[in-house]
Amino acid sequence: MTIQQRYDLAFTLYPYAHSPDQDAPGPRRHKVVVVGGGPIGLAMALDLGRRGVPVLLLDDHEGVGAGSRAICFAKRTLEICDRLGAAGPMLDKGVVWNVGKVFHDDRLLYEFNLLPEDGHAFPAFINLQQPWFEKFLHDAILQAQAAGAPIEIRGRNRVDAVTHDDNGALLDVTTPDGPYQIAADWLIACDGARSPLRSMLGLNFDGRVFEDNFLIADVRMNAPFPTERWFWFEPHFRSGDSALLHKQPDGIWRIDFQLGWNIDRKHELEPANIRRRVDAMLGPDVEYDLVWTSIYTFQCRRMERFCHGRVIFAGDAAHQVSPFGARGANSGIQDVDNLGWKLAAVINGNAPDRLLDSYDAERVQAADENILNSTRSTDFITPKSTVSKLFRNAVLDLAAQLPFARTIVNSGRLSLPCTHDGSALNGPDDPSLPMRSRPGSPCPDAPTPEGWLLNRLSPGFTLLTIDADAPDTTVAHGQTIPRLALTAADNPALASRYLGDAASAVYLIRPDQHVAARWQAHDAPAIATALARALSLEPAGC
Amino acid sequence: MLTTTPNLTRPDDSYAALIAAHDGLTEAESHALNARLILILMNEVGDHATIAEAIRTARETTGSAA
Numbered sequence: 001m002t003i004q005q006r007y008d009l010a011f012t013l014y015p016y017a018h019s020p021d022q023d024a025p026g027p028r029r030h031k032v033v034v035v036g037g038g039p040i041g042l043a044m045a046l047d048l049g050r051r052g053v054p055v056l057l058l059d060d061h062e063g064v065g066a067g068s069r070a071i072c073f074a075k076r077t078l079e080i081c082d083r084l085g086a087a088g089p090m091l092d093k094g095v096v097w098n099v100g101k102v103f104h105d106d107r108l109l110y111e112f113n114l115l116p117e118d119g120h121a122f123p124a125f126i127n128l129q130q131p132w133f134e135k136f137l138h139d140a141i142l143q144a145q146a147a148g149a150p151i152e153i154r155g156r157n158r159v160d161a162v163t164h165d166d167n168g169a170l171l172d173v174t175t176p177d178g179p180y181q182i183a184a185d186w187l188i189a190c191d192g193a194r195s196p197l198r199s200m201l202g203l204n205f206d207g208r209v210f211e212d213n214f215l216i217a218d219v220r221m222n223a224p225f226p227t228e229r230w231f232w233f234e235p236h237f238r239s240g241d242s243a244l245l246h247k248q249p250d251g252i253w254r255i256d257f258q259l260g261w262n263i264d265r266k267h268e269l270e271p272a273n274i275r276r277r278v279d280a281m282l283g284p285d286v287e288y289d290l291v292w293t294s295i296y297t298f299q300c301r302r303m304e305r306f307c308h309g310r311v312i313f314a315g316d317a318a319h320q321v322s323p324f325g326a327r328g329a330n331s332g333i334q335d336v337d338n339l340g341w342k343l344a345a346v347i348n349g350n351a352p353d354r355l356l357d358s359y360d361a362e363r364v365q366a367a368d369e370n371i372l373n374s375t376r377s378t379d380f381i382t383p384k385s386t387v388s389k390l391f392r393n394a395v396l397d398l399a400a401q402l403p404f405a406r407t408i409v410n411s412g413r414l415s416l417p418c419t420h421d422g423s424a425l426n427g428p429d430d431p432s433l434p435m436r437s438r439p440g441s442p443c444p445d446a447p448t449p450e451g452w453l454l455n456r457l458s459p460g461f462t463l464l465t466i467d468a469d470a471p472d473t474t475v476a477h478g479q480t481i482p483r484l485a486l487t488a489a490d491n492p493a494l495a496s497r498y499l500g501d502a503a504s505a506v507y508l509i510r511p512d513q514h515v516a517a518r519w520q521a522h523d524a525p526a527i528a529t530a531l532a533r534a535l536s537l538e539p540a541g542c
Numbered sequence: 543m544l545t546t547t548p549n550l551t552r553p554d555d556s557y558a559a560l561i562a563a564h565d566g567l568t569e570a571e572s573h574a575l576n577a578r579l580i581l582i583l584m585n586e587v588g589d590h591a592t593i594a595e596a597i598r599t600a601r602e603t604t605g606s607a608a
């Protein structure tokens with residue numbers, strides 16, 4: 001039996017090994033099976049394993065695919081990876097940039113500096129090749145396994161069929177030694193944009209197709225070149241509506257050329273033709289090697305629902321966006337962040353199954369926000385009507401001289417985490433506290449004398465008190481919640497992000513570091529009620 | 543709140559200036575000028591709710607081209 005390899009590997013991480021499950025008389029039952037070992041499946045297995053939930057990951061390859069995909073990883077992704085023990089090497093290897101240039105045709109319109117807000121452990125984002133991002137997640141899995149986390153990965157295990165009912169799913173798996181079956185209490189589909197599981201279950205994936213092709217060229221510069229992001233609208237070197245240049249680690253630059261719809265792929269991929277475009281972009285005297293080239297297309301779409309009984313979709317399998325704004329992998333990692341603690345709470349009997357409805361609601365909300373943002377960028381870059389092109393070019397003309405117009409220029413809005421306004425898990429708010437940390441928001445990081453705030457939150461719920469009295473632990477609904485007591489004295493970042501004009505504050509923080517509820521002073525019954533709500537212990541509608 | 547009651551300090555002068563700005567322009571140049579002007583005024587207003595109301599009002603006003 002052979003399993004066809006659809007792509008070459010950058011790193012072989014989990015070579016096929018025969019499992020005793022393959023010789024069992026009937027399907028062996030597993031608590032959680034994750035299908036797909038891309039960034040999202042790896043992070044999912046890592047999060048669940050670190051929470052002590054036994055998880056089996058199946059991938060049809062033996063490691064990380066080579067080739068160029070994601071390179072921009074946002075602050076929230078790094079914060080989540082930090083919680084998962086994987087962010088250090090990402091930050092060490094990743095490239096940080098702050099200066100960007102925007103061109104129209106052959107004209108430099110303006111330069112900008114991102115001037116990131118200080119008082120955060122992580123930069124606004126880093127550039128890092130996706131294979132390295134995945135490798136660092138896998139390294140963290142090896143470390144977690146060594147520390148006892150119940151995570152197993154099986155390479156060259158391809159899922160070919162699935163059935164499911166109220167108790168779980170049954171999978172047909174093909175391996176180099178032939179087929180076998182696995183039963184799962186919970187199945188998490190992280191099998192990518194073409195999700196075979198989604199097709200096997202006959203679920204639809206609707207959205208908008210963009211009739212466009214993009215050519216990626218990763219080039220190694222043979223001389224120093226600035227660490228800046230360059231974006232062209234309607235570049236003078238013939239490249240459709242846009243082109244983009246930015247830096248990756250190891251002296252590699254990513255170049256993206258928008259080619260348009262009706263193209264001759266083979267012709268465009270000829271090295272001589274790629275070089276002609278790159279030469280025109282970089283100027284005649286820049287020496288470089290072509291490291292990787294490919295052509296891709298994209299769509300903006302999502303599943304109607306991410307939860308189907310005991311089969312749950314995450315990452316590209318559940319939603320797909322245009323690459324403008326780098327929201328693909330970044331949003332998938334937030335899916336993991338949202339799902340991990342909820343599934344663990346359900347499996348451990350601390351919350352009812354309906355807690356998972358909030359995964360569906362919150363991450364559908366996030367997917368819609370991401371699709372909206374990336375669709376707006378795409379429409380700005382490639383205007384869809386004469387009048388929208390007129391306005392787009394008016395914005396660019398003004399942007400060369402007037403700073404206000406630069407705020408409208410949209411070559412991709414940086415991926416920011418979704419604030420789950422209106423979530424059923426949100427408890428009471430005190431509106432005199434700052435907007436940015438209202439219930440549903442991801443906690444903004446801040447320095448504290450003992451290290452970064454996010455680093456000091458517990459893996460479960462945390463009660464954060466700022467200049468407020470409270471007991472050291474709160475026990476309610478089967479949870480023992482530690483208190484993190486801080487003072488805002490001499491800490492302006494903490495004060496502005498969590499206190500505003502108030503003198504004190506108490507925050508109930510979810511395991512995924514989103515704010516559940518907040519008050520100006522400690523109130524034990526109110527905290528217990530908010531906790532019940534955050535765990536969906538109250539019947540829906542109450 | 544969108545102001546729909548008279549607010550121009552010198553209506554005739556402002557209107558004449560708007561028309562004069564298009565003197566000698568091709569139709570394409572005029573369209574581009576209008577687009578820039580709308581964007582500049584939009585920034586001057588600033589508030590999204592007011593801009594949205596202005597857009598709605600313009601869209602709902604039926605004119606000779608409708």
Ligand SMILES: Cc1cc2nc3c(=O)[nH]c(=O)nc-3n(C[C@H](O)[C@H](O)[C@H](O)COP(=O)(O)OP(=O)(O)OC[C@H]3O[C@@H](n4cnc5c(N)ncnc54)[C@H](O)[C@@H]3O)c2cc1C
Pocket residue numbers: 035036037038039040041058059060061068069070071072073130157158159160190191192193196197216296314315316317323326327328329330331332
């Ligand atoms: C050109 C480009 C640029 C991008 N840039 C960015 C960026 O800068 N930032 C960003 O955040 N995102 C970016 N993205 C998006 C990002 O690459 C994806 O969102 C991300 O890879 C999704 O991860 P995933 O784990 O959901 O799916 P995938 O990475 O597709 O992984 C799916 C895995 O499932 C396995 N699999 C599939 N079928 C089966 C089966 N039947 N049985 C077992 N295993 C199976 C596959 O082999 C694969 O390992 C970009 C994408 C492209 C194409």
